[in-house]
Amino acid sequence: MPHPSASTSRTTTAPSDKTQPRPFLLTARQGEAARTLLSYVTSLPLPGPAAQLLAVVAAIRAARGGVGHVTGADLAALRLGDARAAVDALRGVGWQVDEAVFDGDPAAPAGTVVVPELTARTAEHPLPFGKDMRSRVSGWVSRTLSAKPVRKLPPAGRLAGLFLAAHGAPELPGELPPHLPEACRPLLPELLERGFLAELSGDRYRLSPQVRHLNGLRPYEEEQQKADPTKARAFVFTEEAWAAWKDAGTPALRRHVESVEGCPLCALPRDRVAEAFMVPAEPVVFRPSTESAYGRWKEAHPDRGPRSAEFTVAFRAEHGHGPSFRQLFAELGWDVPKRPQLRAFAVGRLTSNGWLTTTGQVPWTLRPGPAAQEQGITLPRARTSTAGAARAPR
Secondary structure (H helix, E strand, C coil): CCCCCCCCCCCCCCCCCCCCCCCCCCCHHHHHHHHHHHHHHHCCCCCCHHHHHHHHHHHHHCCCCCEEEECHHHHHHHCCCCHHHHHHHHHHCCCEECHHHHCCCCCCCCEEEECHHHCCCCCCCCCCCCHHHHHHHHHHHHHHHCCCCCCCCCHHHHHHHHHHHHCCCCCCCEECCCCCCHHHHHHHHHHHHCCCEEEEECCEEEECHHHHHHCCCCCHHHHHHHHCHHHCCCCCCCHHHHHHHHHHCCHHHHHHHHHHHCCCCCCCCHHHHHHHHHCCCCCCCCCHHHHHHHHHHHHHCCCHHHHHHHHHHHHHHHHCCCCCHHHHHHHCCCCCCCCHHHHHHHHHHHHHCCCEECCCCCCCCCEECHHHHHCCCCCCCCCCCCCCCCCCCC
């Protein structure tokens, strides 16, 4: 599978403190809906990015009831190259598209697009969106396609922009979406050059600060706080309190804190780093469903012990500190954004079975445990033990 030739990682300068970041367009659940929309479109036997881009716009408009509307102005704004070929491609998969979509007169009525798969009200509906969900995802599609760095790109570039935004997280670099159309890959370096991406290295990427509001992956904890205001953050960050806290710590703790705070790869907000260190973590209450979910997750990842330990070694060599629980899961492709309890439960098991260890409640200190060291998985200057066989994760 070809990959973008650019292996360069460029970091876009963050906005100044005077610039307020724009609010995210999508909630976590709406981001899931956006990814469902793109997955649905790529499952269709369409010939190329122009038809796929038109299908994205038409499908989200027809998501409720199977009937949507596309005007001649809409079609022209998509700059598909051969618009008629794209429309014919949709017709070829059974969609009914009016000739009126080609009428560029602003006074002309909108053309109707009927998507038979979306007319049925069944549990197998490909896009089971409510009214507000459909509207928000449709608005996100429009805003992403009109973003300055992508709006003049060919269809493959704008389609790539939709995929990367929908699968992008605001704080961590992510992996290229598995369903990203192959025709989009050659345009990825141009997305970096035009400033849509802040980083692009191999299969890793991150959106630029100027389009951060388009990210579709959001921490599920934020959704919980919105639903229950009692869970909202009570922590108030001040430079004075943060400096005093660091001054009161040991030299070793201060070095660790500053390695996290100054890590250019993580690029975490200072207030988030300060909160993680200054506010004691609340005990995680595990429900019976968490252990059941862990059992299923465990069966799907039989190599979780060695992989997690090896990852902490590689992560620390690159970042200068250990990964957080979320970074561990996200970077290994184990991400479960809706189940923070599962992350905590799984890391607890990996720790109790000796594959990982951590320094008490100090964040970003995950590293190989005794069982990993018995298999030779150690930090560069760590002492290893050759006694005994490695324990299998339970």
